[in-house]
Amino acid sequence: MRTLLKLPPVVALLLWCALSAVHAGTPAVSAVDSIGIPVSDIERSRGFYTEVLGFTPIADREVFGAPYENLYGVFGVRLRAARLRLGDEYVELLQFETPRGRPLPVDSHSNDRWFQHVAIIVSDMSQAYAQLRAHHLKYASTAPQRLPEWNPNAGGIEAFYFRDPDDNNLEVLAFPPGKGAPKWQRKDALFLGIDHTAIVVADTQRSLSFYRDQLGLAVAGHSENYGTEQEHLNNVAGAHLKITSLRAASGPGVEFLEYLAPRDGRPNFADAKANDLFAWRTTFEATSAAGLLHELKTSGCTTVSGPCEDRFVARDNDGHFIEVTERTREMETRGRD
Numbered sequence: 001m002r003t004l005l006k007l008p009p010v011v012a013l014l015l016w017c018a019l020s021a022v023h024a025g026t027p028a029v030s031a032v033d034s035i036g037i038p039v040s041d042i043e044r045s046r047g048f049y050t051e052v053l054g055f056t057p058i059a060d061r062e063v064f065g066a067p068y069e070n071l072y073g074v075f076g077v078r079l080r081a082a083r084l085r086l087g088d089e090y091v092e093l094l095q096f097e098t099p100r101g102r103p104l105p106v107d108s109h110s111n112d113r114w115f116q117h118v119a120i121i122v123s124d125m126s127q128a129y130a131q132l133r134a135h136h137l138k139y140a141s142t143a144p145q146r147l148p149e150w151n152p153n154a155g156g157i158e159a160f161y162f163r164d165p166d167d168n169n170l171e172v173l174a175f176p177p178g179k180g181a182p183k184w185q186r187k188d189a190l191f192l193g194i195d196h197t198a199i200v201v202a203d204t205q206r207s208l209s210f211y212r213d214q215l216g217l218a219v220a221g222h223s224e225n226y227g228t229e230q231e232h233l234n235n236v237a238g239a240h241l242k243i244t245s246l247r248a249a250s251g252p253g254v255e256f257l258e259y260l261a262p263r264d265g266r267p268n269f270a271d272a273k274a275n276d277l278f279a280w281r282t283t284f285e286a287t288s289a290a291g292l293l294h295e296l297k298t299s300g301c302t303t304v305s306g307p308c309e310d311r312f313v314a315r316d317n318d319g320h321f322i323e324v325t326e327r328t329r330e331m332e333t334r335g336r337d
Contacts, residue, residue: 027216028292029284029324032251034083034090035118035197036281036323039166040103042095046082048165049093052135053120054191055084062097071313072274073304074099087183087193089252091118092283101275104167110140110234111257111265113318114272115200116280117161117169118252121184121192125158125174128190132172138163144172145229153223154243159233166277171198196245196253197282199320200265204244204258206317211254214296215284217246220253226261238262254282268319274304281313281321289326 039045049055064078072079074096082093108115122128129144140161149155156176161169173195175184186192201207211217226240234241240261247253259265272279286292293312297303304321305312311325 026287027218027248028295029215029217029248029286030250030327031248031285032197032254033283033285033325034092035194035252036081036092036094036283036321037118037164037168038101038275038277038279039093039095039164039168040100040277041165042080042082042093044165045093045095046084048135049084049091052131053086053170054189055086055091057082058085058090059083070306071308071311073306073313074273074275077275086120086191087189089194091194094281096275099275101273101277101279104278108167108278109236109265110161110169111200111236111239111259111262113200113202113265114268114278114320115169115257115265116197116320117171118197119159119171119173119195119255121180121195122172122174123187123190123192125160125172128172128174129160131190132160132162138167140169141235142232145233147225147229147233148227151223151225153221154225161233161235168280194252196255197280198255198257199282199316199318201256201258201318202267203317204242204256207256207258208244210301210316211246211256214299214301215248215292217248217254219244220247221245224260236262248284270319272315272319272321274313274321279321281323283323283325285327286324287326289324292324 050057060082062080068077068079069075076098078097080095080097084091125144140163144158144160147154147157157179158174160172164170184192212219223243225243231237231239238261242258242260244256245253289311290309296314302315304314313321313323315321
């Protein structure tokens, strides 16, 4: 700023405007770092994700104290987090040892707005399904579904929903030739990586105002899915979905699932806490976490964290949790390549 003050006023004004325009065009977040999955028994869950789904353990840490109470908005936090990698992508299994949060409602459905899952890409759906059955899978879909060819954006995709030991929804998905990123056509492994995390939203345009306009994700695709295959994939009678995919510069995408029908999905819990077992979180990297937090607060976003310097937790329009962090040396030691 001192440099600008030494310039002639008109030149300084023009340069300031140019710098502001460049900043305005820079996405607030640069990457999706990981997806946080709450679990009640981290040893059991780590065994499931590594032995059944092929994830590799990267790091295991246990944290507690005032900074984490402030970050998660929960008093007395003691958190254990296991970071796992599949391909180029990461999840974090999150066990709040104290205080324990509420479990996933037993009558949860795929159109309830606390729904979130990760889409794990497989090279062969038949083999993946056989692997899951051999480990006594918990069904969410009735069976793997092949989406119909009349749908130009989704035709030929094979997908199947199932559940982990805590009843978290997961998806395995196989892309036909010509769909998805080129790396998803590899045949050197059965479970290849994570393409996206999907969240149920009430209104796509309202969610775009948060993820696209405020966080800076770019819209990567659209689809409208319905029919018997979609109904049996989601296990929701009459399911008719508007699907919107968004991406940051790196990491898995974020996919909106707006149910055009049925419209009876229940809203997220207004009083949800970060330690609840249905409180998944998507972790983003940002250039300035404090700056983004200020902008989100100004726009009326629900924030979970108190004052912080390099990370915070907030909730989107539908109550899904996000964590935003700046890339630091700590992140390097946690296994981010």
